[in-house]
Amino acid sequence: MLPHEKALVQRLQNKPFALLGINNDGTAAEVLPRFKKEGITWRNAIEPSENSLATQWNVSGYPNLYLVDAEGKIREHWLGSPGDEVLDRKIDELVAEALAKK
Amino acid sequence: MQSPPSLRRLLLPAVLLALGAGVPAQEAEAKRAFEDIQKEYDVEFRELRKAAEGLSQTDATALFNEFAATILPEFLERTAVVARAEGASPLAFDAWNRIVLQATSIAPMAEASKTLVSEALDALLAGHLASKALGNVVASLRYSTSALGDEPVLRFAEELGRRSQITEVRAEARFAHAAVLAAERAPGDPRVRQGLEELAAIEREFGELVASNGRTHGENARGLRFELENLAVGQPCPDFSAVDAEGVAFKLSDYRGKVVLIDFWGFW
Numbered sequence: 534m535l536p537h538e539k540a541l542v543q544r545l546q547n548k549p550f551a552l553l554g555i556n557n558d559g560t561a562a563e564v565l566p567r568f569k570k571e572g573i574t575w576r577n578a579i580e581p582s583e584n585s586l587a588t589q590w591n592v593s594g595y596p597n598l599y600l601v602d603a604e605g606k607i608r609e610h611w612l613g614s615p616g617d618e619v620l621d622r623k624i625d626e627l628v629a630e631a632l633a634k635k
Numbered sequence: 636m637q638s639p640p641s642l643r644r645l646l647l648p649a650v651l652l653a654l655g656a657g658v659p660a661q662e663a664e665a666k667r668a669f670e671d672i673q674k675e676y677d678v679e680f681r682e683l684r685k686a687a688e689g690l691s692q693t694d695a696t697a698l699f700n701e702f703a704a705t706i707l708p709e710f711l712e713r714t715a716v717v718a719r720a721e722g723a724s725p726l727a728f729d730a731w732n733r734i735v736l737q738a739t740s741i742a743p744m745a746e747a748s749k750t751l752v753s754e755a756l757d758a759l760l761a762g763h764l765a766s767k768a769l770g771n772v773v774a775s776l777r778y779s780t781s782a783l784g785d786e787p788v789l790r791f792a793e794e795l796g797r798r799s800q801i802t803e804v805r806a807e808a809r810f811a812h813a814a815v816l817a818a819e820r821a822p823g824d825p826r827v828r829q830g831l832e833e834l835a836a837i838e839r840e841f842g843e844l845v846a847s848n849g850r851t852h853g854e855n856a857r858g859l860r861f862e863l864e865n866l867a868v869g870q871p872c873p874d875f876s877a878v879d880a881e882g883v884a885f886k887l888s889d890y891r892g893k894v895v896l897i898d899f900w901g902f903w
Contacts, residue, residue: 591858
């Protein structure tokens with residue numbers, strides 16, 4: 534997923550879009566060097582060890598993706614990546630929708 | 636590191652002797668037959684994945700479907716021959732379990748595979764009810780409904796949840812039953828309500844018990860209820876607050892006006 538995510542963030546940097554990672558790999562001090570090394574520039578929530586969002590939302594495998602539109606409505610939910618093409622198409626649709634409403 | 640040849644010559648017969656000691660010849664033979672089938676299967680499956688590499692998604696799917704329709708049922712039947720002859724031995728458990736896992740790994744399943752899974756589930760209940768590992772069987776079976784359909788999973792989970800003497804196994808089975816009932820149905824479906832009621836009961840009875848996924852059954856039951864009630868496509872996404880890697884606190888609602896891809900992910 535990572536190479537495609539980098540491309541996605543790059544491609545849509547001036548559009549109404551944000552990629553928001555939710556990461557459970559450790560504390561900020563533990564994961565930050567890894568993010569830097571891998572070129573992960575987008576925002577990532579660092580999950581607490583207790584009562585994590587993944588537990589509250591019943592996330593049991595990675596990646597688990599929710600696509601939320603500009604009005605805050607859930608429009609897609611994927612357990613496992615649906616593939617780069619589908620991901621791009623759905624995001625582009627919602628971005629166009631957001632731009633049209635502005 | 637390799638041992639010197641002389642040492643290996645000494646060790647090898649000793650190892651073979653130890654393996655063979657106390658194991659009746661027939662059982663050792665069945666074990667070997669089972670392992671041979673599995674090795675052969677692993678090779679076939681590796682070949683399949685290699686062949687699918689680089690193909691378009693449609694072509695890769697077609698290849699996997701052909702495997703599931705033709706080659707897979709043959710392997711399952713050969714494994715079943717070993718399992719049937721083994722009665723209620725640990726080897727029989729492994730063989731029936733393997734049949735369930737392999738058969739449900741690709742959807743859609745061939746009819747022959749479905750029949751064998753039914754036989755395997757019946758055999759596991761009939762001969763292995765005292766096994767603690769049935770908790771893992773039912774926990775993973777819950778995710779096989781797209782291949783197998785709901786009914787066989789519900790039937791197995793219901794009976795296991797009622798008959799197992801092991802608390803952990805009963806809890807896993809009851810959870811699987813509730814999850815299959817409640818999941819992915821139209822809102823008015825009476826099974827959704829029954830599933831949610833069962834989840835509430837699981838929270839009361841097994842709330843503190845640790846489940847096979849490392850969380851407690853209470854956390855799992857609450858999480859699944861939250862997902863079903865608040866995270867369906869079309870609903871407003873629940874807000875959450877978090878702290879990012881730089882230590883900055885933020886909320887999802889800060890992003891109103893933007894399309895957001897929320898990505899639960901991990902390096903491993």
